[in-house]
Amino acid sequence: MKILLINGSIVGEKTKILLEAVKTELEKFSADYEIKELNLEKYDMQFADGRPKDDYNEDTQSMIDEMEAADGYIIATPIFQGSIPGALKNLFDLISPKVMRYKPVAIVANGGTFQHHLVIENQLKPILDYFRSLITPNYVYTQSAHFSHVNEIIDEDVKFRIEELARVFYYYMQMSSDLQKGDNLSTDF
Ligand SMILES: Cc1cc2nc3c(=O)[nH]c(=O)nc-3n(C[C@H](O)[C@H](O)[C@H](O)COP(=O)(O)O)c2cc1C
DSSP states (O other): OEEEEEEOOSSOSHHHHHHHHHHHHHHHHOTTSEEEEEEGGGSOOOOOOSOOGGGSOHHHHHHHHHHHHOSEEEEEEEOBTTBOOHHHHHHHHHSOTTTTTTOEEEEEEEESSSGGGHHIIIIIHHHHHHTTOEEOSOOEEEEGGGBOTTOOBOOHHHHHHHHHHHHHHHHHHHHHHHHTTSGGGGOOO
């Protein structure tokens, strides 16, 4: 089974650092899982406009392929304008709503303010609820003060929460493996 680590931003470092920390923890739990990375800054992603997949450029097609092939996702996002970055929303717009159905998702996010953790609740989770993903009950939200001046995670509570996120996500992966084999995926509603 494949876990896709999505860096949902084309700028910045902290979301990448968070993803690496989650990856390190996941590797302790899930030697059986193939872990891949989808870093949006490495792709020439076209705007989603509803055209067939084959009509997008090669990079955009390969992003859609990676999304479709994954069995679970860790999504890392910065907070932009009280919401998620347009690049991450565009990735969601490129895929069928069925692609992430019944698949586990864990979220890590970073913002410049403490208050905007609510973006996860109010902006990101509703999209994943629409997709019917299995969102872990815990997420990790960090703020600049949780990092050193060279972007190392220095907050012990954040480190603990990342460990816990990986642990819970691992069990969600196990839980979802049978669910995804069901024929529910063929329904349109
Ligand atoms: C265009 C833009 C909009 C932003 N809007 C918000 C915001 O609404 N709330 C917030 O907490 N941080 C906001 N930020 C701060 C980013 O979330 C923060 O700079 C980023 O997560 C830091 O990561 P980095 O050091 O890796 O760039 C914004 C940053 C940019 C570039």
